[in-house]
Amino acid sequence: IYILGIETSCDETATAIVKNGREIVSNVVSSQIKSHERFGGVVPEIASRHHVEQITIVLEETIQKSGLTWDDIDGIAVTEGPGLVGALLVGVSAAKALAFAKNKPLIGVHHIAGHIYANRLEEEFSFPLLALIVSGGHTELVLMKEHGQYELIGETRDDAAGEAFDKVARMLNLPYPGGPHIDKLAKVGEDTLEFPRAWLEEGSYDFSFSGLKSAVINKIHNAKQRGENLKKEDIAASFQNSVVEVLTEKTYRAALEFEVKQVIVAGGVAANQGLRTALMEKFAPTQIPLSIPPLSLCTDNAAMIAAAGMINYLKGKRSSLDLNANPSLPLS
Numbered sequence: 001i002y003i004l005g006i007e008t009s010c011d012e013t014a015t016a017i018v019k020n021g022r023e024i025v026s027n028v029v030s031s032q033i034k035s036h037e038r039f040g041g042v043v044p045e046i047a048s049r050h051h052v053e054q055i056t057i058v059l060e061e062t063i064q065k066s067g068l069t070w071d072d073i074d075g076i077a078v079t080e081g082p083g084l085v086g087a088l089l090v091g092v093s094a095a096k097a098l099a100f101a102k103n104k105p106l107i108g109v110h111h112i113a114g115h116i117y118a119n120r121l122e123e124e125f126s127f128p129l130l131a132l133i134v135s136g137g138h139t140e141l142v143l144m145k146e147h148g149q150y151e152l153i154g155e156t157r158d159d160a161a162g163e164a165f166d167k168v169a170r171m172l173n174l175p176y177p178g179g180p181h182i183d184k185l186a187k188v189g190e191d192t193l194e195f196p197r198a199w200l201e202e203g204s205y206d207f208s209f210s211g212l213k214s215a216v217i218n219k220i221h222n223a224k225q226r227g228e229n230l231k232k233e234d235i236a237a238s239f240q241n242s243v244v245e246v247l248t249e250k251t252y253r254a255a256l257e258f259e260v261k262q263v264i265v266a267g268g269v270a271a272n273q274g275l276r277t278a279l280m281e282k283f284a285p286t287q288i289p290l291s292i293p294p295l296s297l298c299t300d301n302a303a304m305i306a307a308a309g310m311i312n313y314l315k316g317k318r319s320s321l322d323l324n325a326n327p328s329l330p331l332s
């Protein structure tokens with residue numbers, strides 16, 4: 001079974017074809033990062049326009065690279081939300097037009113389900129499964145007891161992890177998106193600044209990063225007033241350690257409490273070397289396998305949408321041709 005995936009929820013125009021939910025046949029991503037860089041963030045109107053310009057080109061390249069024809073495609077999966085409404089609409093409209101013109105089933109997919117299913121392109125799932133989703137817009141712990149079922153056990157109460165990385169990077173005058181730059185600096189810096197860890201209430205799996213962000217601002221500000229200059233590397237390392245420690249510890253506790261058989265990490269921040277290393281070290285002594293997708297599958301792509309769409313396809317879940325983009329679509 002071949003599913004075509006379409007993803008346009010943010011700043012990547014992406015389409016892909018995945019065989020049997022696990023095998024990438026072709027995977028094309030057109031990133032707009034260059035166009036948004038100078039604004040220090042994604043500008044929704046610019047994103048929508050880029051998607052409109054790119055979508056047909058990306059689609060054609062995907063089909064061409066696959067060596068398949070439209071006849072071979074069994075279904076069209078598209079991110080229906082969450083994301084930027086104008087950006088989502090481009091993908092949803094393209095998917096609906098194709099589903100109608102080529103007479104294929106249309107399958108709406110949740111963007112985060114996609115991030116989770118990116119892992120299944122590498123390794124089969126074992127349930128119950130715990131997913132840590134850490135991206136520009138999300139920080140969530142999701143428990144899955146079977147395919148396509150998502151139970152939210154914790155989430156951020158303010159900023160997403162990626163957002164915190166990007167905001168701190170901005171304070172350090174690093175280019176957008178800042179996550180990878182902080183990651184690089186952190187490697188050579190030292191955790192000397194003693195930033196707080198937001199554990200929240202006993203037993204809570206929720207997260208909070210806005211306090212940490214304020215702590216970073218204050219440290220920089222106070223040092224400046226004293227005429228001191230903090231090393232960017234140390235700020236990066238101290239900030240990153242605080243984020244990584246909380247993410248790792250809460251994931252670990254949840255994995256034990258729910259007796260999961262697998263832990264997976266998803267979303268752009270899963271690219272973070274500090275987080276990857278800390279999670280690997282934490283889970284190494286346990287019997288619980290830990291899967292982190294390769295960097296190319298951590299950030300937005302359409303192979304993950306096709307992989308998640310395959311589950312809906314097999315369960316007979318179809319969307320109608322009046323499918324609409326939903327910028328705040330819930331996961332469960």
Ligand code: ATP
Binds near residue numbers: 163179267
């Ligand atoms: P969402 O998936 O929630 O809609 P998004 O599409 O913006 O949001 P992704 O594309 O999954 O999120 O990830 C982008 C985020 O990942 C950015 O915030 C970026 O800074 C962060 N990021 C990427 N690489 C790293 C890294 N090595 N370390 C930390 N953060 C990183």
Ligand code: FE
Binds near residue numbers: 135268300
């Ligand atoms: Fe994403």
Ligand code: MG
Binds near residue numbers: 010012136299300
């Ligand atoms: Mg993105």
